[in-house]
Amino acid sequence: MATPLHETPEHEALRREARRFAKAQILPNALAWEEANEFPKELYKQIADAGLHGVGYPEEYGGGGGDLSHALAVSEEMILEGKSVGTVVGLGSHAIAIPPILACGSEAQKKKFVPPVLRGEKIAALAITEPGGGSDVAGLSTKAVRDGDHYVVTGTKTFITSGTRADIVTTAVRTGGPGHAGISMLVIETSTPGFSVSKKLHKMGWWASDTAELSFDGCRVPAANLIGDENSGFVPIMMNFARERLLIAGNCVAIAELAYRESVAYARERKAFGKSISGFQVTRHKLADMASRIAAARALTNEAVVRSLRGEAVTALAAMAKNTATDMCMFVCDQAVQIHGGYGYMREYVVERLFRDARLYPIGGGTREIMNEIISKVEGY
Amino acid sequence: MKILVPLKRVADPDNANKVKIPASGATIETTGLEWKPNPFDEYALEAALRLTEDGKAPKVRAGEVVVVTFGPKETETTLRAALATGADRAIRVDAADDKLDGHLVARALKALVEREKPDLVLMGKQAVDGDSNQVGQILAEQLDYPMATFAATMKEEAGGLLVGREVDGGVITLRVKFPAVVTVDLRIVAPTSVYSMKTAPAFKYNDGVRFAALPAIMAAKKKPLAEVKLADLAADQGLRVTYHGFQAPPARKAGIKVKDVTDLVNRLKNEAKAL
Ligand SMILES: Cc1cc2nc3c(=O)[nH]c(=O)nc-3n(C[C@H](O)[C@H](O)[C@H](O)COP(=O)(O)OP(=O)(O)OC[C@H]3O[C@@H](n4cnc5c(N)ncnc54)[C@H](O)[C@@H]3O)c2cc1C
Numbered sequence: 214m215a216t217p218l219h220e221t222p223e224h225e226a227l228r229r230e231a232r233r234f235a236k237a238q239i240l241p242n243a244l245a246w247e248e249a250n251e252f253p254k255e256l257y258k259q260i261a262d263a264g265l266h267g268v269g270y271p272e273e274y275g276g277g278g279g280d281l282s283h284a285l286a287v288s289e290e291m292i293l294e295g296k297s298v299g300t301v302v303g304l305g306s307h308a309i310a311i312p313p314i315l316a317c318g319s320e321a322q323k324k325k326f327v328p329p330v331l332r333g334e335k336i337a338a339l340a341i342t343e344p345g346g347g348s349d350v351a352g353l354s355t356k357a358v359r360d361g362d363h364y365v366v367t368g369t370k371t372f373i374t375s376g377t378r379a380d381i382v383t384t385a386v387r388t389g390g391p392g393h394a395g396i397s398m399l400v401i402e403t404s405t406p407g408f409s410v411s412k413k414l415h416k417m418g419w420w421a422s423d424t425a426e427l428s429f430d431g432c433r434v435p436a437a438n439l440i441g442d443e444n445s446g447f448v449p450i451m452m453n454f455a456r457e458r459l460l461i462a463g464n465c466v467a468i469a470e471l472a473y474r475e476s477v478a479y480a481r482e483r484k485a486f487g488k489s490i491s492g493f494q495v496t497r498h499k500l501a502d503m504a505s506r507i508a509a510a511r512a513l514t515n516e517a518v519v520r521s522l523r524g525e526a527v528t529a530l531a532a533m534a535k536n537t538a539t540d541m542c543m544f545v546c547d548q549a550v551q552i553h554g555g556y557g558y559m560r561e562y563v564v565e566r567l568f569r570d571a572r573l574y575p576i577g578g579g580t581r582e583i584m585n586e587i588i589s590k591v592e593g594y
Numbered sequence: 595m596k597i598l599v600p601l602k603r604v605a606d607p608d609n610a611n612k613v614k615i616p617a618s619g620a621t622i623e624t625t626g627l628e629w630k631p632n633p634f635d636e637y638a639l640e641a642a643l644r645l646t647e648d649g650k651a652p653k654v655r656a657g658e659v660v661v662v663t664f665g666p667k668e669t670e671t672t673l674r675a676a677l678a679t680g681a682d683r684a685i686r687v688d689a690a691d692d693k694l695d696g697h698l699v700a701r702a703l704k705a706l707v708e709r710e711k712p713d714l715v716l717m718g719k720q721a722v723d724g725d726s727n728q729v730g731q732i733l734a735e736q737l738d739y740p741m742a743t744f745a746a747t748m749k750e751e752a753g754g755l756l757v758g759r760e761v762d763g764g765v766i767t768l769r770v771k772f773p774a775v776v777t778v779d780l781r782i783v784a785p786t787s788v789y790s791m792k793t794a795p796a797f798k799y800n801d802g803v804r805f806a807a808l809p810a811i812m813a814a815k816k817k818p819l820a821e822v823k824l825a826d827l828a829a830d831q832g833l834r835v836t837y838h839g840f841q842a843p844p845a846r847k848a849g850i851k852v853k854d855v856t857d858l859v860n861r862l863k864n865e866a867k868a869l
Contacts, residue, residue: 226675226811229630234805262800264807277808 214470217282217515219522224286227268227279231290234263239295246421247566250413252300254336254378260304261333265291270311275328281456282518284308285463292467293474296563298570299421302464306375306422309457310337310383313398313449317441326381326400338379340370340427341450347372348583350385350450351393355429357386359443362436364388364399366429369411372577376425377413379403384429385446393447398440407432418569454579455528458535459521461578462514465535465542465571466507472549472567473503479553490552499552503545510534510541529591532584539574539581546571595657595750595772595790597642598712599681600703602663603629603672604723619839621692631672634718634778640803641782642716643680645750649793656792658682660710664689664699670819677814678806684819687827695835696724700732702827707737713772714755719744719779730777740770746781750790 216225238259239246246252260266269284270276277283291301307330314326329335343353355368366386373382382401389395401408412426441449477500480491490496517534521527549564550557557564575581605613606628614623639661646657661676662685663669673684687702707715720727734741746765747758754771760781770776781787785798806814824831852858863869 222671222674223808223811223815225671226678226806226814227808229675230805230807230811237802263805264810265805268808272809278812279808283808 217511219282219515219519220286224283227283228286228290230263231265231287232294234260234265235291235293235295239291239297239300243295243297243300243421243563244561247297247299248420248560250415250420251423252297252303252421256300256304257333257336259333261331266304266307266333267331269308270315270327270331274315274323275331277331280522281459282522285460285518288460289463289467289470292464293471296471297421298464298468298567299419302419303375303422305460306339306379307331307337308460309339309374309453310379310381312456313339313383313440313453314400316452317398317445317449318400322400322438322440330381335380336375336378338373338375338382339453340373340376340382340384342370342372344369344371344426348580351396351447352391353385353387353396355384355386357388357397357399357434359388359436360433363433364436364439366399366401366407366432366434368429369426370429371426372414373425373427374422376427377410377423382408382427383440385450388446389444395444396446396450397443398446398449399434400438400440401429401432401434402438405432405434416573418566418571418573420566455521455531457578458531458584459514459518459527461574462510462517462531462534462538465538465574466511466514468567468571469503469507469510469538469542469545472546472564472571473500473507475563475567476500476503476549476552479556483554496552499548503548506541506544510538513537529588532579532587535578536575536581536584539571542571542574595646595714596710596712597646597657597659597714597716598703598707598710599635599639599642599659599661599676600663600699600715600717600729601635601639601661601672601676602632602718602721602723603665603669604632604721606630607722613842615840615842619841621837622840624691629668629672631675632718632721632723634720634722634780636718636803637780637783638716638718638778639676639679639681641745641748641778641788642714643804644788644793644799645714645716645748645790647680647790647792649790649797655680655682656790660685660712662687662703662706664694664702664824665691673819674814675806677817677819678811679804680806680810681817683817685822686819687822687824689824693831693833695833696726696728697732697834698828698831700729700736701830702824703729703733704736705827706822707733707773711773713774715739715773715775717775717777719777730775734775737773737775740774741776742768742770742774743777744779745776746779747787748776748782748789752791 265287267276268279268287272278330337357364357366384399384401387395388397407430409428410425411428414424480496483490514534517527517530546568550568553564556562609628642659648654648656659681660683661681664687717730742757744759745757746760749756757768759766783802785801
């Protein structure tokens with residue numbers, strides 16, 4: 214794996230710390246946590262103490278400084294060395310929950326909500342998707358009705374990462390009329406009466422990460438928790454999606470790289486017809502195809518990251534990077550299972566899990582089809 | 595307290611299979627190897643940081659830690675990592691990896707100690723590449739300093755240290771007066787292994803070597819890193835150890851399954867000649 218061209222020696226130093234943490238704290242437990250559908254809550258504190266939880270967030274709010282490229286370097290190493298995608302994405306739910314507060318929240322909101330999360334003391338989740346629809350964000354129906362100094366929130370959110378254990382949920386609600394102009398963002402503390410976790414969901418992959426359905430039943434949320442102005446929530450949601458897509462593309466590159474590494478090692482070791490299966494040209498060519506597609510998705514993702522850091526609008530490019538990386542990741546994980554033969558279908562093998570994890574990516578964070586809608590709009594056809 | 599910590603980079607033992615020896619057997623091919631700091635040196639640095647900070651608030655520095663390494667320009671990565679972890683200052687002694695041996699490093703360190711005048715030289719018990727376990731001992735001899743090797747615990751007292759060493763059947767505690775040379779073993783990074791006079795007796799460190807957070811990594815770029823020529827420290831750069839050749843260890847043969855205990859004993863006696 215070549216070092217990305219935009220990375221500095223400081224990125225490498227950071228990667229080294231992330232590798233060290235993942236090897237010591239995640240890797241020995243990866244299978245157990247995936248099978249248990251949960252990782253211990255203490256891990257949030259441990260990763261924060263190691264200085265890795267706040268990477269990419271401003272130091273004045275308890276973050277570690279750095280930018281998206283640093284955050285991506287950390288999550289890549291965590292996936293490669295920890296080998297539990299579920300744990301890494303569970304730990305990382307703040308990466309979609311915190312940015313809207315930092316981008317559009319008041320000083321008081323940033324001070325109140327962000328530092329405890331980055332210190333690993335509180336868990337943050339983002340709740341946009343509803344049982345009635347996820348792609349059509351502008352059509353969401355969870356209602357927030359102003360009543361004095363509060364909003365009374367009623368509705369249901371689903372597929373919410375870290376939802377069962379979250380302390381704060383950055384929630385998209387309808388405060389106005391239909392369409393995107395009636396949407397606001399509220400920070401909802403899960404200790405608020407009327408909030409409940411209605412279901413812990415059972416998933417195909419990402420097992421170590423909990424995913425929940427959340428109910429809001431007359432949940433009285435202080436009006437002070439409104440992010441930005443009323444009915445102005447759609448823009449921060451969309452800005453957040455663009456960033457999430459780059460994180461997702463980065464995850465996919467890391468997952469595929471891991472599946473590839475596992476496959477190379479396995480192909481060297483496994484014997485068939487008296488030789489290593491890497492001795493068959495067809496296996497070597499599979500690996501070569503995997504490596505090529507990973508390199509291509511990595512290059513596009515890195516380009517999108519660099520342009521985004523330069524301040525360019527990367528709405529379409531991020532959507533392209535996401536689709537390229539998610540397609541690539543599914544292809545690579547599928548080939549990885551194939552190279553592993555029957556063992557690739559067994560739960561003790563990392564590639565079995567990666568294959569299941571990979572399937573999420575063309576769905577979560579905006580579907581493959583919605584990405585193409587975005588690209589179409591920007592391209593103007 | 596001022597502490598000098600010598601650091602060495604070693605080829606990552608996790609990638610030992612990448613170590614290549616050319617057909618001539620004259621050398622070990624180091625290009626393409628991944629480097630990491632020698633683990634015992636990292637433990638020494640962690641112990642040095644613990645001795646030079648206020649245990650009640652472990653982030654507050656209360657002393658100076660100077661790290662030094664020998665090697666080409668690239669070895670500055672190892673020094674920057676140490677600065678990010680918390681060391682205050684770094685020195686690189688410019689040298690070629692294969693023009694060094696333990697004795698020469700110890701002689702050069704002696705000259706450096708005379709310049710820097712630390713209270714304590716704290717170092718790993720050995721480097722995991724050559725496993726020589728020599729430099730600390732030679733250095734103490736050359737300086738005529740008290741020495742404690744394989745430290746598992748350290749407790750600061752006025753003008754010196756109480757050093758616990760694990761030996762067969764128990765622990766020996768040595769009292770060393772500053773200035774001294776101490777080499778450390780793995781257990782020195784356990785939560786209650788190191789206490790300075792400022793550390794509260796009930797204080798527990800996190801197990802292992804601390805992590806460097808991104809702000810510290812960034813700040814390390816600006817910490818002082820000086821370059822010194824080997825010739826300035828050691829007029830005589832002769833080597834006591836020269837290598838006659840390198841050879842990869844023979845590939846391991848497949849194991850066998852023994853039928854029962856009698857079979858095992860017979861084989862140990864007749865084939866392995868171990869009994
Ligand atoms: C494991 C997991 C974790 C998740 N975590 C979170 C989270 O933390 N927070 C959160 O808010 N959400 C989360 N999601 C939800 C995710 O973002 C949604 O599942 C996704 O946006 C799709 O919404 P949907 O499932 O309602 O599908 P739908 O919107 O019902 O889409 C169904 C199908 O129709 C297609 N489709 C829809 N509209 C169009 C169109 N205009 N043109 C063409 N095709 C279309 C879609 O592409 C898809 O193939 C998570 C989902 C999963 C599975």
